[in-house]
Amino acid sequence: MGLSAVAVDCVWPLQCALGEGPIWWGNALWFTDIKQSCAGQGKSWPAPSQVGFLAPLANGHFVAGAKTGLLDFDPASGAFTPIREVEPDYPTNRLNDGAVDRCGRLWFGSMDDAEAKPSGTLYRFDRGSLTAMDGGYVITNGPAFNPDGRILYHTDTLQRLIYAFDLCEDGSLAGKRVFAQIEAGAGYPDGPVVDQEGCLWTGLFGGWAARRYSPGGQLLENVHFPVANVTKLAFGGADLTTVYATTARKGLDASALAAQPLAGGLFRFQTETPGQPQLCMSRV
Numbered sequence: 563m564g565l566s567a568v569a570v571d572c573v574w575p576l577q578c579a580l581g582e583g584p585i586w587w588g589n590a591l592w593f594t595d596i597k598q599s600c601a602g603q604g605k606s607w608p609a610p611s612q613v614g615f616l617a618p619l620a621n622g623h624f625v626a627g628a629k630t631g632l633l634d635f636d637p638a639s640g641a642f643t644p645i646r647e648v649e650p651d652y653p654t655n656r657l658n659d660g661a662v663d664r665c666g667r668l669w670f671g672s673m674d675d676a677e678a679k680p681s682g683t684l685y686r687f688d689r690g691s692l693t694a695m696d697g698g699y700v701i702t703n704g705p706a707f708n709p710d711g712r713i714l715y716h717t718d719t720l721q722r723l724i725y726a727f728d729l730c731e732d733g734s735l736a737g738k739r740v741f742a743q744i745e746a747g748a749g750y751p752d753g754p755v756v757d758q759e760g761c762l763w764t765g766l767f768g769g770w771a772a773r774r775y776s777p778g779g780q781l782l783e784n785v786h787f788p789v790a791n792v793t794k795l796a797f798g799g800a801d802l803t804t805v806y807a808t809t810a811r812k813g814l815d816a817s818a819l820a821a822q823p824l825a826g827g828l829f830r831f832q833t834e835t836p837g838q839p840q841l842c843m844s845r846v
Contacts, residue, residue, distance in 0.1 A: 570831045578826040581808030583615040586798035587840050607640045615660035618842045627657035659703045664711035666844025671702025706754040719750050742779045753794025757835045765792035789825045797837020806830050
């Protein structure tokens, strides 16, 4: 493992309650603040409920994963329009993290907003069809995909486990196995993202760091942050070697916030290996 001396800079001291879901799209970084129910990209758009992720559409809109389900978000007008309700029988659940695969399908997870019940599910949404793919999670994070699109990674945050699945041509999953386990005391794995070499990066909530794992699950790099709660990374810039990271103030008491004045800010660092380009949903 390399104990990285990479310089991590705060580019925007936002003080997000729970910054999440960064993606590089349209030569800009988009992200959300879940607990303040807004989407951001240089400005902030208020959402009707907590928004965990954004997935781009070809028409310039996004699919937003919210408390109640999937919404169409139009940045031009700021409007959020319902697409599909998700889990109406679980009013204490919300949607948390999502990603688009090479076939234009949206994958996302739900979770108990109180972070107590194993009511979270991994879903696949494809051309109007919603399918539950895996369950039993308290906090879901991810998914992310390897460069050839044949492996899906998904995180069980409270169990400190990152799983790998075989992603089949028809969109089914097989071969669930543990890819990596975060040791006690090192924080909790949050949102994963995969670079062009097939290495997985994860933020560590409560761990003051982001980590890079090889395709075989070996820890390669640990990048230290000046704040405890690193949530998710996104590769951006012209060559996709600028790594942006959202962070959170959630769970920090007054003394912790005084010691971490940049908590909740947007950070960045440089890496040699580019990330994968952000993919666009084929249709809703």
